[in-house]
Amino acid sequence: MIREFFYLQKSDRKVILALLCVIVIALGIIFLTGGDNETSNALVSADSIDTLKPSKHHRDSFRRQSYHERTVYVRTKVIYRDTAYQRGHRLSDVEHDSVVAHYQPKIRKGEHIVLNTADTTTLKTIPGIGPYFARKVIEYGERLGGYISVDQLDEIENFPLEAKDYLVIENPSPRKLNVNRLSLNDLKRHPYINFFMAKAIIDYRRLHGPLKSLNDLRLSKDFPQDVIDRLTPYVEF
Numbered sequence: 377m378i379r380e381f382f383y384l385q386k387s388d389r390k391v392i393l394a395l396l397c398v399i400v401i402a403l404g405i406i407f408l409t410g411g412d413n414e415t416s417n418a419l420v421s422a423d424s425i426d427t428l429k430p431s432k433h434h435r436d437s438f439r440r441q442s443y444h445e446r447t448v449y450v451r452t453k454v455i456y457r458d459t460a461y462q463r464g465h466r467l468s469d470v471e472h473d474s475v476v477a478h479y480q481p482k483i484r485k486g487e488h489i490v491l492n493t494a495d496t497t498t499l500k501t502i503p504g505i506g507p508y509f510a511r512k513v514i515e516y517g518e519r520l521g522g523y524i525s526v527d528q529l530d531e532i533e534n535f536p537l538e539a540k541d542y543l544v545i546e547n548p549s550p551r552k553l554n555v556n557r558l559s560l561n562d563l564k565r566h567p568y569i570n571f572f573m574a575k576a577i578i579d580y581r582r583l584h585g586p587l588k589s590l591n592d593l594r595l596s597k598d599f600p601q602d603v604i605d606r607l608t609p610y611v612e613f
Contacts, residue, residue, distance in 0.1 A: 470534050473506035480506065488544045491523050502543070504536035519567050521551030524609050531567070552612040556586040568607045573598045587613055 482503045483489070489498055491513075499510035512532050517523055526543050529535050553566060555577050563574035576596045580587060590608055593599040 469508045473508035483542060485541075488542055490546050491526060491529075491543045492517065492545065492548065494543075502539050504539040509535060509539070516567070519565070521553070521566070521610055522548060524548045524550055548609075550610050553610055554613070555590075555611050556581060556613055566610065568603070568610065570598075573603075589613070 480500055483501050489502060494513075496507070496510040496514055499505050499513055500507065505513075509532070512535070513529065516528075516532055520528065523529075523545060526540050526545060529540055529543070530537070553563065553569075555563065560571075560574045560578050563569050563577060564571050569577075576593060576598050577587070580593060580596075584592070587593070590599065590604045590611060594601070594604065
């Protein structure tokens with residue numbers, strides 16, 4: 377093909393070479409300017425999320441939106457920020473929760489929510505709590521069999537401690553574990569009972585018969601007094 381090119385007339389070769397140069401230059405310009413603009417736009421849009429202050433018109437419009445519309449709006453912003461930073465830092469569950477919680481409608485200081493009867497929607501109205509921690513509170517409460525103290529929320533990793541001021545316990549009635557009937561696997565599902573504690577209960581039942589009190593296990597190294605006190609509201613005999 378190259379040999380045939382040189383058999384063309386000189387004027388034809390010049391035209392073909394000129395066209396090739398124009399095509400190469402055009403592709404180079406598109407490649408250079410297109411890539412830079414895309415990256416620049418993504419980073420500027422993402423960076424502006426932290427510093428952008430909405431106008432009064434936008435704030436009033438946001439207040440008029442329904443709760444569902446607000447949630448969708450916030451989720452879009454967070455996903456957009458994650459996408460822009462896909463080559464760097466992505467938001468963790470806790471960071472994402474903090475961003476979403478900032479935009480959701482909240483109860484006022486001095487108002488309280490009953491912990492054991494609250495659902496995730498209600499929990500998300502507490503300052504500092506977003507979808508992630510609302511779900512964690514419900515899940516941990518189910519594993520415990522119900523909360524008997526707001527301080528048990530400290531047992532959830534990274535839980536925002538200031539949120540405890542908005543929660544109260546009323547008439548707690550935790551679900552009880554019958555330690556004389558449950559199997560080892562059933563016992564160790566409770567957050568306050570590990571494998572060794574469950575085994576100590578099973579061994580006591582096998583050697584001495586049914587337990588009458590957790591104090592029957594006080595000689596076991598797995599049942600110091602503080603463990604017995606913490607577990608007592610959740611067991612029956």
